[in-house]
Amino acid sequence: MIAHVAWRLSRRAAMNLWRAPLPSLVSVLTIGLALFLGASFVLGLFAARALLTSWGAQASVTLYLDKATTDAEARALAQSVRAENPQLEVAYVDRVLALKRLQAELGDLGGSLDGLSQNPLQPSLEVTPREALPPVAVRVLAARLGGLSGVQEVEYGREWLDKLEALGRGLRVFGAGALFTVLGAALLVVANTIRLAVYARRDEIEIMKLVGATDGYVRAPFLLEGALQGLIGAALALGAVIAVQQWLLPRAAQAFAFASGMVAPQILPTHAAGLLGIGALVGLFGSWLAVARFLRT
Amino acid sequence: MIQLFHVKKSYPGDAPVLDDITVRVEKGEFVWLTGPSGAGKSTLLKLLFCAESPSSGQILVGGRNIVRLAQGGIPYLRRNIGIVFQDFKLLDNRTVLENVGYALEVLGVPDGEIRERSLKRLEQVGLDHKAESLPRRLSGGEQQRVAIARALVNEPTILLADEPTGNLDPGLTDSILQLLFDANARGTTVIVATHDRSLLVRYHKRTISLDKGRLVSDA
Numbered sequence: 199m200i201a202h203v204a205w206r207l208s209r210r211a212a213m214n215l216w217r218a219p220l221p222s223l224v225s226v227l228t229i230g231l232a233l234f235l236g237a238s239f240v241l242g243l244f245a246a247r248a249l250l251t252s253w254g255a256q257a258s259v260t261l262y263l264d265k266a267t268t269d270a271e272a273r274a275l276a277q278s279v280r281a282e283n284p285q286l287e288v289a290y291v292d293r294v295l296a297l298k299r300l301q302a303e304l305g306d307l308g309g310s311l312d313g314l315s316q317n318p319l320q321p322s323l324e325v326t327p328r329e330a331l332p333p334v335a336v337r338v339l340a341a342r343l344g345g346l347s348g349v350q351e352v353e354y355g356r357e358w359l360d361k362l363e364a365l366g367r368g369l370r371v372f373g374a375g376a377l378f379t380v381l382g383a384a385l386l387v388v389a390n391t392i393r394l395a396v397y398a399r400r401d402e403i404e405i406m407k408l409v410g411a412t413d414g415y416v417r418a419p420f421l422l423e424g425a426l427q428g429l430i431g432a433a434l435a436l437g438a439v440i441a442v443q444q445w446l447l448p449r450a451a452q453a454f455a456f457a458s459g460m461v462a463p464q465i466l467p468t469h470a471a472g473l474l475g476i477g478a479l480v481g482l483f484g485s486w487l488a489v490a491r492f493l494r495t
Numbered sequence: 496m497i498q499l500f501h502v503k504k505s506y507p508g509d510a511p512v513l514d515d516i517t518v519r520v521e522k523g524e525f526v527w528l529t530g531p532s533g534a535g536k537s538t539l540l541k542l543l544f545c546a547e548s549p550s551s552g553q554i555l556v557g558g559r560n561i562v563r564l565a566q567g568g569i570p571y572l573r574r575n576i577g578i579v580f581q582d583f584k585l586l587d588n589r590t591v592l593e594n595v596g597y598a599l600e601v602l603g604v605p606d607g608e609i610r611e612r613s614l615k616r617l618e619q620v621g622l623d624h625k626a627e628s629l630p631r632r633l634s635g636g637e638q639q640r641v642a643i644a645r646a647l648v649n650e651p652t653i654l655l656a657d658e659p660t661g662n663l664d665p666g667l668t669d670s671i672l673q674l675l676f677d678a679n680a681r682g683t684t685v686i687v688a689t690h691d692r693s694l695l696v697r698y699h700k701r702t703i704s705l706d707k708g709r710l711v712s713d714a
Contacts, residue, residue: 203603217588405584408544409645410574411601412567 211422214399221395222427225481228391229431233477234438237380241439241465243373250333250366252308258326258393259340263349265293265320272321275348286339289324293317300359320350333359333366388480392424393488403492413493421482428481432474439473440465496522496653496684497543502552504538504708512538512714514708516552520654520686527695528688530705536688537706540655544576545569552665574602577683581658583638585630591617592626594713602649609651616644620674620709636667643674647683654678660694672698686694686701 215222269292276290291299296319301308325343327336336359344352344495395405406416443465497520505511513535520526528536534619541547542554545561554561561572571641585594595613604612617623620640622633630638639659646654656675660668672687672694679685689695695702 202605206600206606401584402586405586405597406583406601407570408573408578409598409601410570410572410649412570415570415601 204417205279206465208422209417211419211426214419215423215426218395218398221398224422225388225391225395225424225427226431226434228483229388229428229477229480230434230438232381232383232385232388233432233435233473233480236377237435237439237473238442239373239377239380241443242351243369243377246369247366248363250369258324258410259336259343259352259354261325261343261346261349262320262353263457264350265323265346267321269321271348272323275346276323279325279343279346283325285328287326289326291322291324293319293321296320296322302446333363385484388428389484389487392427392481392484393491396420396485396488396492400492402487407493415487416493417489419483423487424481424483424488425478426481428484429474430477430478431481432477435477436465436470436473496520496524496559497686498555499539499542500553500555501652502539502542502549502554503522504535504542504547511550511708513542513549513705516705516710518710518713520684522684523541523679524681525676525700526687527683527698527700527702528686528705529690529692529695529702530711531690534690534705535708536690537657540578540688543653543655544573544578554627570601574598574649575693577649577651577654577678578620578653579639579642579656579659581645581661583630583635583642583662585638585641587629587631590629591622591633591641594630595648595673598645598649605623612648613644616648617641619647619677620644623658630656634667635663636671639663639667640673640674643671643678647678650683652684654683654685656685658689659687660689660691 263275267275272290272292276288279286280288294317296312297317300319301311304311325339331339336354340352340354343349403416437438496705497518499516499518502516503672504513505513516535516539528539530536538547541562542549543556545564549562552562556572557575559572564572586597589597592610594615595616596609599609599612613641614623614626617626620643622637622640622644625633625637630641633641639662643656646656653673660671663671668691675685675687676698702712702714703710
């Protein structure tokens with residue numbers, strides 16, 4: 199009996215979609231557009247976060263060693279850091295190389311260093327993460343390496359990292375607020391679109407109630423239709439997001455130098471399933487709101 | 496079968512639509528409900544199938560007090576009441592057969608049985624050959640016959656008709672009324688609201704007259 203009625207309601211939902219293609223199409227496109235905007239926004243946030251992280255990774259950590267450190271001791275320390283941290287690239291810069299670099303950086307003024315009686319510079323280890331690290335991780339790494347024996351001072355672009363962290367925090371707060379606003383607006387638009395579609399069928403609802411249909415029986419085909427419309431809309435949104443990810447982002451990364459570190463976030467099957475699920479729920483909830491109003495009257 | 500005790504229906508700021516109505520309709524009766532426009536005929540019918548609720552008083556249908564009926568119980572009450580309206584209330588995008596079968600669908604009747612019973616009712620109203628037509632292809636009289644077939648398809652114990660001939664040419668009135676008399680002859684209690692006094696003269700049945708919401712005669 200239940201399977202029989204469920205089959206009949208499903209068939210009716212499909213038939214209603216078929217018989218009123220225009221309102222259904224409007225609902226599908228509205229849901230699709232709303233989800234596309236929402237999903238694009240989330241992907242944009244992930245991409246921006248990845249970009250910030252990649253910028254953070256470019257800030258290398260420099261360990262300044264005691265002047266008295268011998269070449270052998272410095273190389274041993276570099277080897278020890280490498281061994282314990284395979285994720286880091288470690289380059290030893292001895293005092294002579296440091297002076298040469300300084301002279302090169304000073305350019306024409308570099309000759310003034312020739313008159314020095316002794317080399318005032320310290321040997322150092324330049325430590326660079328092989329893969330992107332968030333600013334917090336760079337800070338932790340610097341603190342850990344700064345505690346090593348023989349390390350006198352650590353430099354890691356603290357101000358730069360502070361700014362990056364503040365930017366990341368701002369992005370998260372703004373992102374959460376904007377995402378909430380976008381999704382809220384989308385749900386309202388979707389609910390109203392479905393309400394219009396339901397309104398067009400108010401006569402049908404009235405007749406169903408007159409012949410003794412329960413509220414659940416009246417509601418069920420509309421909910422099924424809403425869920426199906428949401429699912430189709432979400433599938434369209436997913437296709438559009440994948441197209442943007444595959445086609446637009448790589449071109450944007452090529453076109454703008456600042457975005458060269460931007461990596462398009464990977465869309466996993468779980469993300470796709472999540473988007474489809476959200477689409478079905480939005481359609482279902484929108485239909486519920488729309489039909490509830492007519493059932494009350 | 497149907498009893499109303501001191502029923503009153505009013506809306507804030509307006510004179511009562513129905514005032515102190517006490518009426519009893521026995522099982523299997525045919526009753527005219529008459530009165531001028533605004534007398535309260537339609538409101539009284541709406542009270543019987545719970546489209547409206549009374550401001551005061553009690554209403555018993557089949558021994559059950561429907562004033563105290565919970566919202567969830569209303570569909571089950573309506574499954575025992577066939578309703579016919581002046582404007583037919585058919586679904587334009589459903590065939591005649593589907594319109595008639597609608598009342599059986601909500602009961603969970605299997606498809607084959609719906610078709611069989613709907614065709615039988617359409618045959619009774621003389622429209623089985625139009626089963627696959629859409630209502631808009633039918634004349635007004637034919638559409639009302641479809642509405643009557645839908646109202647009777649689940650064999651209700653009560654049939655309520657609100658101005659069932661109001662939109663029809665006088666020539667079609669008799670054939671429509673004959674369907675209601677036939678249903679009554681099969682044991683259905685029938686209440687027909689009409690403002691057309693010529694019908695009451697032609698067909699002598701019990702007549703309840705309302706005027707400005709009050710019961711003025713019952714004979």
